[in-house]
Amino acid sequence: MIQVHQYEKWWIGLSIAVLAVISITVGVAGFMLGVQVPVPEALVNPNTVAQSGNFSNPGVRQLAPKKYEVYVRAEANPWKFRPDKIEIPVGSTVTFYVTSADVQHGFKLEGTNINVQVLPGQVSKMTATFNQPGTYDFVCTEYCGVGHQNMFGTLTVK
Amino acid sequence: MNAFAVEKKIAGWHVLVAILALVVGTLFGPLQGLEHMGINLYPALQSVGLQSYYQGLTLHGVLNALVWTTFFITGFLTLIVAKSLNRGLAFPKLSWAAFSVMVVGLLMAAVPLLLNLASVLYTMYPPLQAPWYYYLGLTLVVVGSWMSGWSMLTTWWAWRKDNKGATTPFLAFASLITMVLWQICTLGIASEILVLILPWSLGLVGGIDAQLSRTLFWFTGHPLVYFWLLPAYISWYGMMPKQAGGKLFSEQLARLAFWLFLLLSTPIGLHHQFVDPGLSAGWKYVHAVLTFAVFFPSLLTAFNVIASLENGGRARGGKGLLMWIRNLPWNEPSFTAQTLAMIIFAFGGIGGMVNASYDVNLVVHNTAWIPGHFHLTVGSGVTLTFIGVLYWLVPHLTGKKLWGAKAAIAQAWVWFVGMIIFSNGLHRLGLLDAPRRTMLGVANDNYGAADWLFPRLQVGIGGMILFVSVLLFVVVMLKTVLNKQTETVEMPVAEPLHQETIPAWLNNWQPWLVGTVVLILVAYGPILIQLISQIQFFSPGFVVWK
Numbered sequence: 009m010i011q012v013h014q015y016e017k018w019w020i021g022l023s024i025a026v027l028a029v030i031s032i033t034v035g036v037a038g039f040m041l042g043v044q045v046p047v048p049e050a051l052v053n054p055n056t057v058a059q060s061g062n063f064s065n066p067g068v069r070q071l072a073p074k075k076y077e078v079y080v081r082a083e084a085n086p087w088k089f090r091p092d093k094i095e096i097p098v099g100s101t102v103t104f105y106v107t108s109a110d111v112q113h114g115f116k117l118e119g120t121n122i123n124v125q126v127l128p129g130q131v132s133k134m135t136a137t138f139n140q141p142g143t144y145d146f147v148c149t150e151y152c153g154v155g156h157q158n159m160f161g162t163l164t165v166k
Numbered sequence: 167m168n169a170f171a172v173e174k175k176i177a178g179w180h181v182l183v184a185i186l187a188l189v190v191g192t193l194f195g196p197l198q199g200l201e202h203m204g205i206n207l208y209p210a211l212q213s214v215g216l217q218s219y220y221q222g223l224t225l226h227g228v229l230n231a232l233v234w235t236t237f238f239i240t241g242f243l244t245l246i247v248a249k250s251l252n253r254g255l256a257f258p259k260l261s262w263a264a265f266s267v268m269v270v271g272l273l274m275a276a277v278p279l280l281l282n283l284a285s286v287l288y289t290m291y292p293p294l295q296a297p298w299y300y301y302l303g304l305t306l307v308v309v310g311s312w313m314s315g316w317s318m319l320t321t322w323w324a325w326r327k328d329n330k331g332a333t334t335p336f337l338a339f340a341s342l343i344t345m346v347l348w349q350i351c352t353l354g355i356a357s358e359i360l361v362l363i364l365p366w367s368l369g370l371v372g373g374i375d376a377q378l379s380r381t382l383f384w385f386t387g388h389p390l391v392y393f394w395l396l397p398a399y400i401s402w403y404g405m406m407p408k409q410a411g412g413k414l415f416s417e418q419l420a421r422l423a424f425w426l427f428l429l430l431s432t433p434i435g436l437h438h439q440f441v442d443p444g445l446s447a448g449w450k451y452v453h454a455v456l457t458f459a460v461f462f463p464s465l466l467t468a469f470n471v472i473a474s475l476e477n478g479g480r481a482r483g484g485k486g487l488l489m490w491i492r493n494l495p496w497n498e499p500s501f502t503a504q505t506l507a508m509i510i511f512a513f514g515g516i517g518g519m520v521n522a523s524y525d526v527n528l529v530v531h532n533t534a535w536i537p538g539h540f541h542l543t544v545g546s547g548v549t550l551t552f553i554g555v556l557y558w559l560v561p562h563l564t565g566k567k568l569w570g571a572k573a574a575i576a577q578a579w580v581w582f583v584g585m586i587i588f589s590n591g592l593h594r595l596g597l598l599d600a601p602r603r604t605m606l607g608v609a610n611d612n613y614g615a616a617d618w619l620f621p622r623l624q625v626g627i628g629g630m631i632l633f634v635s636v637l638l639f640v641v642v643m644l645k646t647v648l649n650k651q652t653e654t655v656e657m658p659v660a661e662p663l664h665q666e667t668i669p670a671w672l673n674n675w676q677p678w679l680v681g682t683v684v685l686i687l688v689a690y691g692p693i694l695i696q697l698i699s700q701i702q703f704f705s706p707g708f709v710v711w712k
Contacts, residue, residue, distance in 0.1 A: 010418040010669060016469055023465040027458040034524040035451055043525040045440050047447045053704050084710045111708045112291045112376055114441075114532045118599040121528045124441045127376045128293060128705045132443035145613040149532035149601040151287050153294075153710025154218050157609040 046124045046132055049105070054128030057081060058109050066090050074099050080106040082113040082126045082159075084152045089115075092161030096138060100165070103135040114149030117163065125150065138165040172258045173248040178563045179265055180241020181556065183272070184234050185643060188549070191229030192636045194222040199588070199629020202622045204607040217282040219605050220711055225279055227288035231544060233272060235394045236307060238552050240264065240314040242397055242559070243341040247318040249657055250337035256321040264313035271306025274299050285711040287603060289383065290363075292374045295707025298367040301359050308352050315345030333668045336417060337404045337659065343424045344396040347389060350682065351432045354385025366707065373703035377444035381697055384435035385690065392431040392460075394544050396424070398511075398551035401504060402471045405555075407660035409501045410494055412478025415470050417662035421672045423463035423470070429682050430460040433689030437522050441531050449693050454524040456689060461522070464515060471508065477663060499574030503554030506582040510589075511547025514539060517593065535596025537603065538589045546585050550578065553639060558655050560646055567653035569645035577638035584635055588628025594621040 012020070037043040057063040058081065066079040074097070081090045096102055106115045106126050113126040117136065124132040126148075138144075148159035168174075197207055201219055208219050216222060248255055255261055277299075278284035284296035290304075322334065322342055334342070358379055366374045403420045407413050414420060436453035439445055476490055484490025495501045517539045521527055530536065561568045568574065598618055600606055606625075610618050671677065 010422070010672070011416075011664070011666065012419065013416070013473075016416065016419070016473070019469045020466070023462055027461055027465075030519065030523060031455045031458045034454065034526060038447065038451065038525045043528075045447055045450055045525055045528065046443050048444050051700060051702065053702070055704055055706075084708065110705075111293055111710060112380075114601065116532065116599065116601065121525075123528045123531050125439070125443060125532070127380075127443060129375065129702050130377055130443040145599075147599070147601055147609075147613055149604075150291075151220065151603050153708075154220060154712070155710075156220075157605040158612055160609075160613045 043121060046134055048130075049133040050131040051129060052107055052131055054107070054109055057107055058083075062105065063107055063109075068094055068096065074101060076100050076102045078102055078104050080104060080115065080161075082106060082108045082115065082148065082152075084110045084113070084159075085155065087148070087152065087155035087159040089146065089148070089159065089161040094161065094163045096163070096165055098141050098165055099137070099139055101135065101137045103133060106132045111152045112150050113152050113159070115146060116149045117146040118144050120144070122146075123149070138163075141165050170245070170248060170254065173245050173255060174563050176255075176258065176261045176265065177241040177245035177559075180237045180244070181559065181563070183269065184237035184241065184552075185556070187229045187233035187237065187272075189636065189640055191226050191234060192633065194226040195636075196629050196633040197222050198226065199626040199633075202591075202606045202629075203626030204610075204622070205626070206605070206607055215280065215282075218285065218711060220287070220603075221279075221282045221285040223603055224285045224287050228275070228279060230549075231288055231394075232304075232307070235544070235548065235552075236311050237268065239344070239393065239397045240268070240311050242552075242555065243344060243400075244314060244318060245559075246400070246657065247321060247338045247341045250335045250341070250659070251321065251325040253321065253325055255317055256324040257317055260313060260317040260320070264310045264317060266310075267313060268307050268310030271303045271308075271310060274303030274306065276303075282712065289387075291383070292363060292366070292376055292379045293705035293708050294711075295367055295709060298364055301363050301367060305356065305359050305364075308356065312349055312352070315349055318342060318345055333673050336414075336420065336662075337400060339421065340396065340400045340404065340424050343428050344393060344400070346679075347396070347428050347431055348393045350686070351386050351389030351393070354382045354435070355387075358382035358386075371703055373705050374707075375697070375701050375703065376705055377442065378697045378701055380439060380442065381435075381445070381693065384438040385432065386435075387438055388435045389431040391540075391544060392427055394548045396427060398504075398507070398548050399423075399467055401551055401555050402467070402508065403474070404660055405658040406471070406501065406504055407474035407478060408658040409498060409504075409558075410475050410478025411482045412474055412476075412480075412660075413663040414660045415473035415477060415663050416666075418666050418668060418672060419466055419470055421668065423466045425672065425678045426463035426466075427460070428678055429685060430456060430463070432682070433685045434460055435690075436693070437524075437527070440524060440527050444697065445693065449689075451524060452689060454522060456685075457522040461515070461519065468512065468515075474660070474663075475505070497571070497575070499568065499571050499578065500554045500557040502575050503557060503578035503581075504551045506578050507547050507550035507554065510542050510550070510582065510585055514542030514547055517542065530596050532602055533596035534592045534600040534602050534604075534606070538592030538596060541585060541589050541592070546581070546589075550581055553581075554578070556643070558658065560643065561653055561655040562657060564647060565652050565654065566646050566649040567651040568642070568655075569649045570642050573638055574642045577635050577642060580631060580638065581635040584628050584631030586628070587624050588632060591621040591624025591628060595625070 120136040479490030484493035
């Protein structure tokens with residue numbers, strides 16, 4: 009057996025306890041309280057998303073009162089989210105579907121937990137509810153070429 | 167004949183390339199920092215062939231995160247394996263071949279980087295597409311580092327034949343674990359390049375699967391940081407107690423920490439992919455929990471290394487609960503640089519807990535917080551430690567006396583201050599939603615807020631201070647190599663505080679290797695099967711940086 013100093017035994021106990029508590033806390037937040045990370049939604053062909061399907065005509069669609077979905081297509085060269093202006097009423101729950109027509113992008117919407125990698129071939133889905141009127145920027149968070157820093161859009165809640 | 171002359175020569179050449187990579191790579195640091203302040207010098211640099219911020223950023227990342235580290239580590243570990251086992255390398259030609267392969271690979275990758283043909287950043291995410299020889303060059307660097315590891319392993323096997331039943335000395339033991347870990351984890355990036363990227367960049371297949379490529383990249387990408395970190399830990403555990411005038415507090419727990427790193431470094435790569443669309447929440451959470459598990463050997467290290475330093479401080483006459491800290495050899499550059507590296511690294515570790523935290527990570531993922539984090543870890547915990555090691559290693563290799571001890575100590579403190587200012591700025595920008603690896607000076611004209619201005623200034627000023635530190639380092643190194651004064655500097659080797667017998671389970675590779683492979687199969691097997699079963703060869707290559 010190995011010899012461990014008494015203080016070090018306490019340190020080991022404390023370390024394991026802290027790590028276990030954090031692991032459980034983030035798990036509870038994710039799987040029971042709904043602060044969840046993105047999960048697989050659908051596969052698409054990045055070469056045809058601009059021509060057919062929901063992403064060929066991106067934008068806002070109302071599903072029910074206060075319930076919306078938004079399809080967003082991310083593109084490099086020129087660097088743009090399509091659409092880059094979105095408007096919804098206060099109190100709406102919005103589900104975003106984002107995909108890329110070319111390279112990897114990111115989609116982060118300020119003031120929310122919406123933060124997702126956008127990959128060609130994959131659909132990224134995230135939902136948030138907007139109770140505060142105002143404008144929120146969504147920005148590309150993944151390097152996608154020399155115009156990356158110009159790639160953003162605005163969500164207006166009113 | 168000078169003892170270990172061949173090994174010293176091998177280590178010396180590796181270290182020379184490493185230092186060149188560090189210095190050239192950090193030249194881009196102030197350019198990036200200034201851009202964040204709103205002063206973009208890149209347009210003025212087009213005449214010397216630098217086309218964009220992102221070309222500079224790619225050079226900075228590849229040279230500092232990959233080249234500086236890999237060359238330093240393979241050279242340093244080759245030397246300490248031989249010296250720790252007290253025998254020459256079994257096949258020194260293998261180490262020379264390894265070095266040659268790495269240099270050829272480096273040159274193959276450097277050409278497209280300098281010509282702005284491969285500005286894909288060091289993560290090289292497909293479908294960004296560089297020329298095929300860029301990827302082949304990087305592969306050769308990795309293959310060379312494998313060969314370097316084989317040279318260490320064969321030397322150890324020869325030693326074991328002559329020392330049946332003996333416990334491997336700590337420095338050799340820990341170095342071998344590092345190289346074996348590297349051998350296992352690089353299978354991810356090797357398969358990404360050889361199976362997916364090379365056929366695609368050569369035009370043999372029309373498309374690539376972005377999600378699968380990323381997943382293979384991060385299979386290697388996280389253990390990569392342990393490949394950087396473990397050599398620093400080797401110095402902290404196995405050398406610094408001696409430099410501090412003390413002994414290693416617990417050699418048994420030091421060995422346990424290294425086994426745990428071998429076991430836990432690889433099956434955690436998904437914490438870099440918490441926000442990926444193509445991976446399930448359950449597997450992301452499994453990797454999150456395993457990531458917390460790999461914090462444990464680092465927490466063991468924190469206790470053990472600080473206790474060892476305390477032992478040194480008290481042996482040097484230190485008294486009181488904390489006053490022993492004053493008795494540590496702060497007038498020794500190697501000690502000071504490494505101790506400051508440790509302090510910065512502790513904060514990097516705490517921030518790393520945030521990154522690992524599954525859903526809390528949503529706040530910081532892909533933001534400026536992340537480069538803020540890894541400049542504390544690889545950019546200081548590792549790099550400043552390696553610089554500290556060089557302050558005894560270069561005199562040891564060259565027989566020259568270290569020039570300007572005071573300048574070297576100043577270098578470490580300037581780095582410490584500069585990094586705190588710089589990294590705090592990036593962390594704050596991340597919390598204000600600023601994306602990582604983005605021209606923030608321009609981005610802030612487009613979006614973001616006025617409260618970005620101050621932390622942007624911090625990044626620029628901190629970056630310039632760090633650059634001053636690098637210049638000091640260059641002067642100390644050059645003056646040392648040219649020094650007329652000679653000095654015999656020995657490799658510091660820490661003794662254990664207690665003569666501990668190492669139990670068999672801490673000296674037996676088999677259970678740990680089996681455990682490592684099983685854990686990788688469990689944590690990655692189902693994910694890779696799922697991704698491969700739905701593989702899409704859709705994405706053609708894109709060049710979007712000209």
